[in-house]
Amino acid sequence: MQSNHLKKLITVCIAIVAIAVGWILVEPQQASADQTYTFATNNTFEPFEIQDSKGGYSGKNPGIEIEILRKIAKHEHFKYRLKPMSFNGDLQALESGQVDAVIAGMSVTDERKAKYDFSTSYYTDGVVMAVAKDSNIKSMKQLKGKTVSAKSGTSAALYLKNNQKKYGYKIRYFDSSNTMWNDVKNGNTAATFDDGPVLQYGIKTGVPLKIVTKKPIDAQPVAVGFQKGKNLALQKKVNDGIKWLKDTGQLKQIINKYTKGNGTTKKTAADRTILGLLKTNRAALLRGLWMTIELTVVGIIFAMIFGVILGVLGVVENKFANAISSTLIYIFRGIPMIVLAFFIYMGLPNVIGHKVPLFLAGILTLTLDEGAYIGAIVKGGFESVNQGQWEAARSLGLPYGKALVKVIAPQGFKLMVPSLVNQFIITLKDTSILSAIGVMELTQTGTVIISQNMEGFRMWTIIAVIYIIIITLLTWLSNYVQKRMA
Numbered sequence: 001m002q003s004n005h006l007k008k009l010i011t012v013c014i015a016i017v018a019i020a021v022g023w024i025l026v027e028p029q030q031a032s033a034d035q036t037y038t039f040a041t042n043n044t045f046e047p048f049e050i051q052d053s054k055g056g057y058s059g060k061n062p063g064i065e066i067e068i069l070r071k072i073a074k075h076e077h078f079k080y081r082l083k084p085m086s087f088n089g090d091l092q093a094l095e096s097g098q099v100d101a102v103i104a105g106m107s108v109t110d111e112r113k114a115k116y117d118f119s120t121s122y123y124t125d126g127v128v129m130a131v132a133k134d135s136n137i138k139s140m141k142q143l144k145g146k147t148v149s150a151k152s153g154t155s156a157a158l159y160l161k162n163n164q165k166k167y168g169y170k171i172r173y174f175d176s177s178n179t180m181w182n183d184v185k186n187g188n189t190a191a192t193f194d195d196g197p198v199l200q201y202g203i204k205t206g207v208p209l210k211i212v213t214k215k216p217i218d219a220q221p222v223a224v225g226f227q228k229g230k231n232l233a234l235q236k237k238v239n240d241g242i243k244w245l246k247d248t249g250q251l252k253q254i255i256n257k258y259t260k261g262n263g264t265t266k267k268t269a270a271d272r273t274i275l276g277l278l279k280t281n282r283a284a285l286l287r288g289l290w291m292t293i294e295l296t297v298v299g300i301i302f303a304m305i306f307g308v309i310l311g312v313l314g315v316v317e318n319k320f321a322n323a324i325s326s327t328l329i330y331i332f333r334g335i336p337m338i339v340l341a342f343f344i345y346m347g348l349p350n351v352i353g354h355k356v357p358l359f360l361a362g363i364l365t366l367t368l369d370e371g372a373y374i375g376a377i378v379k380g381g382f383e384s385v386n387q388g389q390w391e392a393a394r395s396l397g398l399p400y401g402k403a404l405v406k407v408i409a410p411q412g413f414k415l416m417v418p419s420l421v422n423q424f425i426i427t428l429k430d431t432s433i434l435s436a437i438g439v440m441e442l443t444q445t446g447t448v449i450i451s452q453n454m455e456g457f458r459m460w461t462i463i464a465v466i467y468i469i470i471i472t473l474l475t476w477l478s479n480y481v482q483k484r485m486a
Contacts, residue, residue: 036079037234038355039069039224040093042104043084043438043448045177047201047258049104051448057082064197065103067254068122072241078234083358084448085438086175088153089346091225096346098355100231101238105195107155107220119224119238122251126216127156128196130209132184137191138212144168146190149180156193159218175436176447181207182456197259274458281449288445289466295359295431295441299366300424306371311378325375332372337433341365345437362434370427377423381416421478425471442466 041049050063057066066082073080083099090106093099094116107125108118129148131137137146145168150156152173160171172189174180177198184192185208192199192209196216203209224238245251278285314325332340345361356364435444446463450456 121221126219303370307374310375314379
């Protein structure tokens with residue numbers, strides 16, 4: 001009987017894995033049939049990419065590179081989808097084959113040319129230094145012993161690293177421009193280094209910094225990046241499109257619109273109050289909240305299934321099953337969730353040879369990470385039931401499986417309820433970690449909104465209150481369930 005139960009559990013595991021693999025295999029087939037290419041881009045890199053309040057690029061002013069890509073795609077007859085991430089995430093996604101190209105203000109350097117192919121350049125960009133408005137720093141010689149900042153993986157970061165010994169500063173790395181700029185504004189770093197047009201645009205739209213370099217440092221051409229030796233047909237289309245934009249003068253018009261014109265919408269004082277921010281960004285916040293809830297609910301369902309299986313395997317009278325349970329719980333509890341997310345979304349495609357859809361990557365991450373903790377809770381709950389209950393059930397002639405299901409499980413789950421609800425709350429909060437791979441949940445939505453208005457304190461207050469409200473409701477539900485089960 002015990003063997004039958006073990007076979008059923010193994011069958012369930014195989015079925016879940018089969019569903020996941022089937023889901024993974026669907027996306028690349030559809031993308032190929034529709035001639036749709038995936039471009040990674042930067043989620044906070046204005047004026048090259050300017051996300052709208054929905055987290056997309058459907059507005060009139062989507063940024064220099066998005067307008068360039070939009071026109072090239074129409075002229076060269078292909079479709080595209082965008083995956084906004086941090087610049088570091090963009091490069092990792094390109095290396096793993098999750099995306100076909102990167103269009104994110106990517107400078108063409110000798111180091112990068114050794115790893116990637118590049119399109120024809122459409123812009124020349126350089127690094128500038130900015131400090132707080134009331135700062136007395138005017139040159140890099142004054143940075144000795146101070147902390148400066150740059151976005152990880154960018155030309156600015158490489159420049160700072162190469163000149164660190166010369167000027168004697170410390171480097172702090174960030175994933176987004178707005179967070180980095182706020183760090184200077186708050187006095188945590190003395191200066192920040194970023195692409196010239198990006199900082200100029202940010203200051204123009206309200207960032208309280210000033211540029212102190214007279215001219216851009218280490219100017220480099222900017223182009224679209226591709227995997228080395230791959231997507232040659234797409235490379236040709238992009239190059240032909242850039243040539244067409246240059247020949248027709250449209251490329252210059254697009255660049256001038258954002259660097260010399262007014263490619264942005266001005267915010268009023270009312271828009272910057274908490275009520276104004278809620279009103280202006282209501283739709284985006286609701287979408288982000290829904291994605292957070294969806295990830296939490298679906299993730300918890302699969303994590304519960306995975307966790308219960310691990311818990312049961314941990315208490316059955318089979319040393320091999322016990323070892324499997326202990327090993328999986330040990331592994332997935334030991335891996336930081338952000339590492340697991342990057343491994344599934346960017347590392348796994350190298351192993352299986354297929355892209356992993358973003359939502360599925362998020363669910364798999366939550367399932368494995370939270371499921372390991374739930375498995376430990378379930379195992380502990382069953383083991384905490386008085387040993388006499390096991391003995392009484394077996395003395396009545398109940399086989400091990402029926403004793404577990406009919407006698408031990410009902411008592412064990414009563415003991416587990418507080419810990420399980422706590423784990424549900426942790427899962428809700430852990431969905432924010434998935435923003436690192438580009439999932440547009442509540443935290444990522446807040447990051448995008450802040451990149452547009454630089455109202456970090458007010459927006460993070462709004463996000464924090466939303467999380468507290470949801471967690472309070474979950475706590476009330478937990479107390480109600482515990483009373484009903486008492």
